[in-house]
Structure formats: C-alpha cells, structure tokens
Amino acid sequence: MAAKSSILTQSNQVRRAIVVGGGLGGLMTVIKLCEAGIPVDLLSLVPVKRSHSVCAQGGINASVNVKGEGDSPYTHFYETVKGGDFLANQPPCKGMADAAPGIVFMLDRMGVPFNRTPEGNLDFRRFGGTLFHRTAFAGATTGQQLLYALDEQVRRYETLDVEDDRGVTVPGEKMVRKFEFWDLAGLVLDDSGVCRGVVAQDLKNGEMRAFRGDAVCLATGGPGLVFGRSTNSVINTGSAAAIAYKQGAIYANGEFIQVHPTAIPAADKLRLISESVRGEGGRVWVPKDRKDRRHGRDIPEAERYYFLEERYPKYRNLVPRDIASREIFRTVIHEGYSAEGEQAAYLDVTHLCKTAAGKSAVRKKLEGVLEIYEKFAGADPYENPMKIFPAVHYSMGGLWVDFEKGADGSLKPGSARNQATSIPGLYATGESDYQYHGANRLGANSLLSCIYGGMVTGPAMAAWRDAQPQSAFDLSSTLFDTEHKRRVDEYAALGSRSGSDYSVNPYQLHEKLGEMMLQKVTVERHDAELDGVLSSLQDMKAQWRKAAALDPAAKGTINQPTVFLRHLDGMLALAEVIARGARDREECRGAHYKPALDPELHPDDPKAVGRDDARWLKTTLATFDGEGPALRYEAVDVSLEPLAKRDYGKVSAAKPPPGEAAAQGPANT
C-alpha cells in the first residue's frame, strides 16, 4: 500500500516523517509537513527553544524596499551570489531571494516583535553586502525571536490531533511528537540505500530507539566545535551530519568556513559582536602606535588607524566578512598592531553615544549585542571601544543537497529533489546543508536560508513520501532492529572504555583538535601546514580509539562524557573533510584564502592565480571511503548571472548607492 493512501498502518500506527534538529530550519520543515497533513517526530539535542538559532543577532534579509530605495529581490539574489564569490548554485539563491519578503511577512504574522517605523511598518537596517536597507530585525536578538515564533507554532501542532483519512481523530496521537534531549546515533538504510528512519538515543537514560519515518530530514546545524572555540553553541559538533557522511551522504564544500571579523575572545567560547554594530555606524580601528598600551577610550582620534575605512573607502567598515576578517588578521597578526597590547582590534560605537539621544538610539537597536559585551567582557561598550578578534562562525559547506530548476530558472517549489541529500529519502536543511552561500555567506542571509530551506524541504519530503511504493511503516522490523542493535553495541563499546588501554581524555583531545584547526585552517591557509594538519588528524583518530569513557559506571542515566566520544568521532571526520578540501583547492575564493596564491601579494608569480574560475568554479564533493574523505568535484549552476570580479573597492554600477557609504559586508546574524 502506498504511504500516501493512509495515515494509519493496519495496526493503527501513525505514519510519520522525522525531522532531526529543532532550530529554524527544522521547525520550518515541521510546520510545512504538518500543513501538508503529515505527522512528525521531531528529535532534538536540546529543548528546541534552546537551539543555536537563538544566537543570530542582526537580522534577516528581505528586499521589501520599504524605504523606497529601488531594492528588489533580484538585486538581493545577485548580491548573495556575488558575496559567495559565485560558488553557490544560482537557481536556489534566486528562489530564496524571491521568497524572502513573503517569509518576513509570515514571521511578522506569527508575532515576531520586529522593530517598526513610525507608521507601524517593519523597519529595515543596513547590513553588509548591500547598498540597501534590507535587514528586518527584532532588537539585536533577531534569531532568538524568530526561533521563538516557530517554536510557538510547532507547540500548537503538539496540541493538534492526527486525523485519519476520513477526518476522524486518532485517539492520543498529536501532529508533532517532540523528543528533546535525543541524539542521532544512526540512519536506517534499506537494501536499496533508501533512508527509512533513524536510530536515536535518549540522553536522559541512554536508551537507544529506532524510529521509522517516511522521509527524514537532518536540520542539525554546523560543525563549529571542530574548531574548539567559535561563536557556535556547544551543541554544534556536526555529529549528525558526520554520521550521515559516514553512512554514505556526500558532504559538499567543507573547506568553506566563515570567520566572523568581530567576536570577544574568552576561554569557553568566542562571543559574536554582530555586524549590525557596523551596520548602525560602528567603526573598526587600532592605535597607530603599535606600542600604544593606553585604554582605547584614551586614544585621541588623530592617533587611531581606521584601516578598513582607509583600505576600502567606499565599503568602509562593511566589506564582506571574509575580507574584514583577513584585514583584521593581517593588521594584528602580521603588522603587529594591537589593542592595549592584546591581539585584538577595536570595534567602536562610542562616537554614536556622545549625546543622550544618540545613546538611546543605539541602545534600542543594539542593546542585545552590547549587553553581551558588557556582561562577558565586563566593560561598558557605550563608553569603551570593544576589543574584538575574528572567530569561526558559520559553515558554508554541509551535506550536499539537490534542487530542481523550474522553467523560470529559479528553484522549482514542490519538487522532491529539492534539499534531498545523496541518500534517497534523506533531506538536509539549514546550516547542515551547503546550498545557499557559496564561498562566503552574506550577513543576515543565514536566518533566511534556514527558513527558506525549511519551506522547501517540507513539501519536498511530502512529495517524496507520496511517490514511494512502500512506506517505512510496512517494512519488516528486521531492518530497524539491525541498525538499532548496531548502535546499541557501538555505544556499549564506547561506554566500556576504561582501564589502561584507554589513557586519552576525550576533552583534552578535542582541545588539541580545536587549537590546530583554529590556527591552521581558518583565515589563512598554507599547503605545508595543511599537510601537517592532515597527518596530525591521522594521529588524533588513533588517539580517539584510546579515548576513555570517563564515567563508565553511569548506565541508565545522563552520561555526557560517553556521548561526547561519539560527537568527537564525528568532529574528527569533518575536520578531515574540511582540511582535505582546503589542501586540494588551489585558488583563493571567498573564505578560502591561501596567501601563496594571492596575486596582490605575489604580482609576479604566475601561480598566484587568486580566484581560478577555469579550474575551480566547482563544488567540492566529499564521500567517506571507510577511512577518510575521497574528493571529487561538480560544476556550479551559474545559469542566471555571468561571473564577475568580486570587487568591493568599486561599487557595482548596477544600482547607484542610496547615500554615500556603500556597505558591502555581510552583516552579522
């Protein structure tokens, strides 16, 4: 019996789809599935309201043209692919930019408390990567507010009954069942390689359980923890994506890791200071005297070096993130400038706060961000320039997903191919996919891509489900029992790692991994160092096999150290994908930068090719060969707009800038 013909199995089991991950991408997927009448099991590492989407600060892009500047979704599309150094497939980006105004209106209807104009309309602010006011925002905690809105809608579906095909309520069954504090342990693949469900673990008691699903989506976020400390939440290990990769899913463009220019260094994580701070007028500088040890506020204007403004007179402080991060890195690390003698630069809003009215305006728009600086750095950012340094922030790469192009050249909504990974029946969305940002993400495009991805994934999963001749719920239980047993045994083996054979502390191993990746695979990449990283990763994988379960006696209860072993295994696998992709890509593109190939540094070296479209306008595809990644490449769909030089020194002539300052920096979200 085809799955579409019945919500219930003969034994009255509800046929459900599975979404793993409860951030913006996952929740939007759930909402779309429910609207299509498909009940969902939603699995999440944390209560979905605590997902990493809360960390997005600055806003969400949508060309509503509310200020009458002549902005359009097409311009947004173009700036997105240009910001990504033309590595993104253009049809999905076009689909996203076209859908953006409708997405912001939907969020507004859901009750997101967006900032308003005096007329009561949505207010939009300037962000990097554009000349227009295109970013809707709710204070400086926009991601949190968007997540809460979707969380609330999904909570409503937790109260709505499942109805059978005749519209009769199925007793006790709700449209959404949440499994919070559950961790993905494996995918259930049938003999033809189709994903039929997952095995997941209840982190409260260690219980492993197989879930059947007529389509499965991973919306499990990025792998920021591979770099140890980053702007990411501590749950962002990439474990679920790594499990899918190890079970055959293609991981694409892993080497493209966004380093955000402005974060506060600390021992546990690097906290983001939103690009909206620069969007609202914040300036980046260092003392002109490299030996200057005075407090930032005591250094007179004439003794400050506004290096971004000098080097990029048009885009000034809002050059794209990859460029700003490289400039700060270069200025501080190579040129030896500092902030109070520390390896940092200043991000300064104090000039906007000289009057009470100015300070109040800054507070209304940026309070959530500035309060992070105040709380964690312990200094008042309204009075003191903030000390910042670049930090790993976002992975443009992720699970490879497909798309179907419509007659208009844009993504074709409703196709089962959209957001489909290389494993049939398995979908991916949000930061865990690779689709929308090319080689560098524009600020305030991540919230958009998560929600757009979800809007596309739900209908794609519904179409897939309807096209299957046999439902996962009609398959023999052997398939599920086998994967279940495999994962139970695997976990038991991890949990029994004690004694002298297991001398490695997994948290220390993680620290080593993070420090190495942070030093050698971020802003500047050198082939010799990458070779060293790849070799060290082999050693670290061997050490992982000696890593101990630090709490082997804890069974039937929370056991964070043992679960961490699984996540660390995934991080090591993705670290190798990232480093291998970086080593093999012989060009500079977006966030991937090799000084040896930079023609500005080596004008006379024919090998310093910069961006090399002839050879490298290609998506990196990594597959797991049993040991590590095997790479191949596929062409990028650039069917809508021709490639252009990505030059932020000269403003594109396509549109005259509204006003003088041309901001092209990815804003922070």
Add this chain to the structure above:
Amino acid sequence: MATDTVTLKIKRGESGGASRWEEFRVPRKPMMNVISCLMEIQKHPVTADGRGTTPVNWESSCLEEVCGACTMVINGRVRQACSALVKDLSPKGEPITLEPMTKFPRERDLVVNRQRMFDALRTTKAWIQIDGSHQLGAGPKVSQDDQEVMYPLSRCMTCGCCVEACPNYNDRSDFMGPQVISLTRLYNMHPSGRMQAGARLDALMGAGGISDCGKAQNCVQVCPKGIPLTESISVMGRETIKRALFGWLLKG
C-alpha cells in the same frame, strides 16, 4: 586564598538519590566564567584532594545567555552559568558553589527536568494562531510604542530563574509561574493574537493560574533579561478580573 586557582564546590547526585559535595580546583584564567571552570574539570576530572572522579554533568548550549540552558544556583543565587564570571564571584579566590535548581526534579548533578515550564506554554496557548504559513500579505501594523513593550516580554528564555525564586512554585503546587503570565500578556497584546485573548485568559484563570501568585515579587529581581514580570502580573490580574466580571457579556 590562592588567586591563581578557582575553587568550586559542586553539589552532585543522581535522580532521586542523595546529594554529595565535591570540591575542585582549576587554574584561573582571564575572562573565565563558571562554564569554563566546568570544562576544565572535564579535562582533569580530579577533586581538590586529588581523588579521581567523573566529569560533572550540566546543561548548556549558547553560552551567551540567550538560550537559558545553563541555569543553576551559583553562590546561592539562580542564574546562567555562562554569564557568571569568576572575577565577580570570587574576586579574592573565594570558593564558588554550584547547585542544581531546586524547583525541578534533579536528573543528574546540575541537570534538572524543566519540562513543566514548557507544558505550561501549551496550557496557556502560548502562540499566535495564524491561518497558515502561505502568503497572506504583510502582517498587522504595530506602533513603535507597542513594539517597545512587546520586545522585552518576548525575550523570555524559559530558563526558570523566576520560578526558582518564587515561593509559590513547587512540587506541591500547580502554579505555572510568572513567565507564563508575562508571555500571555505578550500574545494578548499582539493585534491578531488578541483575537484569542479570551481563551488564554481562561487558562490563566484555571488551575495553576494567576491566582496562585503570592505577590512575593522575587521573580522580577532574578530575571536575567530584566523582564517586567510583576508589571505583567498586575496587567494580567486586571484582565482576568475584567473577564471574570464581564466575560459572560463579551463572548470572547
């Protein structure tokens, strides 16, 4: 007291079991917070008196005080561990105590089960009911003044600080807590959320609702986001009274 190390006294234990205190000493670093101390213990799970032990279990996610996960009782006060800086808690090397929240069942060490708070959000229909996620044009207009009231209310992380401090919230009472009352105010202010205001007020007038508030006003003092919880309780108190007196006339 040594200031090159941080001393932590941590209340540990299993679900339903007895508690025990363990003391740790970790190297002191600049800008250190309680989370980074706990991370140090993961890397060196040894107590201050040199006994090997297990890493402490605790809940955390964003570490920026926007997710609410790492809430615990630190030096006797409920707050997020991420924004609890060592230099403030222990300027001269004083020991820092960590305990799990007391108003929720302990699951292990510093992890408690806060599901009760999320259940309350279902009871009070804590959402704006929309007709669907398809295109229905722009949302309702909202004045800047209203937005400035609504945005702070909407920053509630469901962290549990307010109910931890509330004398009326405990395992012998059904009280849903100040956070739910404040969020009801938010949804009832929204131009379309207002259309279901009556149903939400009914929930607040039911079991565990607003009448269980004892007006101790502890909640507003511990809210990490400075949400005006007592103001919300008084606004919603008036609304529920209006509904109790005149609701039968209004059909709402």
